[in-house]
Amino acid sequence: MKKILYLDIVNDIKGKIEKGMLRPGDLLPSENEMSDQYDVSRTTLRKSLALLVNEKYIYTIPGKGNYVCEPSSNQYQFYFDEIDSLKGEIEEVKLVSVGVITPGRKLMRELKIGSFEKVIKIQKAVQIKDEVIQYSTIYLPYQKGNPIVEDVINFANFHGIMEKGKLQFQLKKILNIDIVHPPLEVRESLKIDHDESCFLVSQNIISMEDGMPISYNEFYIKRNYFTLFAETTF
C-alpha cells in the first residue's frame, strides 16, 4: 500500500477485475459499503470510482450501482501528423502551387460553401532524398480578413501554422484513410505506375466554436512510407 488512498483503491479494484474476482456485469458493493471497507470517506472512494469509469473498467447507473464493464473494447487511438507520421527523415517540403479556384461539387460539400465563394488551393510535395513520398493539397475557403488564410499564403506551410498554436480556438479534425489509385498529377509527382495504389488521407478541420469547416486537405502518401499504429484506449 502506498500513500495515495484513491490510487490504492483503484489498483485494488482493477486487480480484482483483471484477476477475475470481479466479472463483467457484476455489481460492486454500494459506495457507502466500500468507503467503510476501505476506511476512507465516500468522497475519496468516489474519486477512485470516477477514475475506473474513465478507464472503462466500470460504469455507473444512478440509483442502482456501479457495474463491471465488458472487457476488450474496439476503440483505438493513434497519433497522426502529416509530416511527423511519415517514415524516414524529411528533407524538403516543396511548394508546388498556390492559387484561387472555383469550388467543384465535392469541395462545396466539404467546406460547406456556395459555388460563388472562392477557395484557396495549395499543393505541396514532401521529399526524402529526391523522392517525393507525399503529395498534399490544402483547400481553404477564401474569406477576406481570415487570419488563417493570410498566414497560409505568407507561410505556404499549413503544417507549421497548426502546430505553432497560432489559432485561438479549439479544432476538431476528421480523417478518412483509404487506398486509392491516385490521379495523374499525383502519380507523376510520386512517380508511381498507373496500376499502383497509395494511401489517401482526407482531413477535415472544423472549428469547435461554430462547427464551420476551416480546411479540407488531401494527403497522398506513397505506400511503405506510412504505417498507421494504433492502440486500444486504456
Next chain:
Amino acid sequence: MKKILYLDIVNDIKGKIEKGMLRPGDLLPSENEMSDQYDVSRTTLRKSLALLVNEKYIYTIPGKGNYVCEPSSNQYQFYFDEIDSLKGEIEEVKLVSVGVITPGRKLMRELKIGSFEKVIKIQKAVQIKDEVIQYSTIYLPYQKGNPIVEDVINFANFHGIMEKGKLQFQLKKILNIDIVHPPLEVRESLKIDHDESCFLVSQNIISMEDGMPISYNEFYIKRNYFTLFAETTF
C-alpha cells in the same frame, strides 16, 4: 445557467478558451480565486478543472497553476472491428483451415514464444455476395488448458468469442495498418492481380494482467471495402 454548478463552470471556461478570451499558455486564476469568483467550494471548482484537463482544454503544473493547452492535438480515435468495420453486408465467414504449426521467426517474436512451442493457425475468408473481401489468419499460442484456445477451436470464430465478453481479463489490442502486395494464397482468395495491393491490418492482442500475447492476427482487406474513419479525441 443550469442546475449543475461544476458543468456551468466547465462550459464557461470552455467558452472563454474557444472565444479567445483565454489563450493557449495562459495561466488561469488560482483555484482559491476562482472558487471565490464562481462562488463555489474549492472542491467543486476542482471537479470542473479535472474535467477540463480530461478533455485537454487545460493542463496543471502542481505548485504553479492551471494553464490553457495548445489547441488542435493530433491524437485521433476510431473504432475497428474485423467484421463490423467492413463495408457492405457480410453474408458469410468461411473457415478455410485450422491447424497446429511450428512458429517461424516472426511468429515467435509476435507471440513471445520459443521455437519448441506450438501455434494454432486459423484461416477465415469473409464473403459478400460470392466475393471474398477479407482473408484473415489468427495465430494462438498452443497451451493445454487455455480456455481461449479450446473456445476458438470449438467456435472457429475468434470474433464472436471476443465480442461476447467470455474473457475475464482486460485486453490491450495493438493495430498496424499498411498497404501491401499480399502473398499468393491471399491473392487467390481475394481474386486480385499480382500487382494490386490491399490493406493489411496486423493485430496484437495482449493480456493486461501479465502483458503476455494472447493472439496475433492478420487481416487482409480488399481495397474499397474498408475506410478508416477517425476523429480527434475531444
Next chain:
DNA sequence: CAGTGGTCTAGACCACGTG
C-alpha cells in the same frame, strides 16, 4: 419507503515551486 448514486460544502493538512 429505504437505498443508491449525484452534487456540494467548509475546512484540514501536505508537497512543491518561487521568492
Next chain:
DNA sequence: ACGTGGTCTAGACCACTGG
C-alpha cells in the same frame, strides 16, 4: 515564508430506483 495545487474528511441535500 507564502502561495500553489494534491489529497482527504464528515456531513448535507437531492433525484432516482425498486420493493
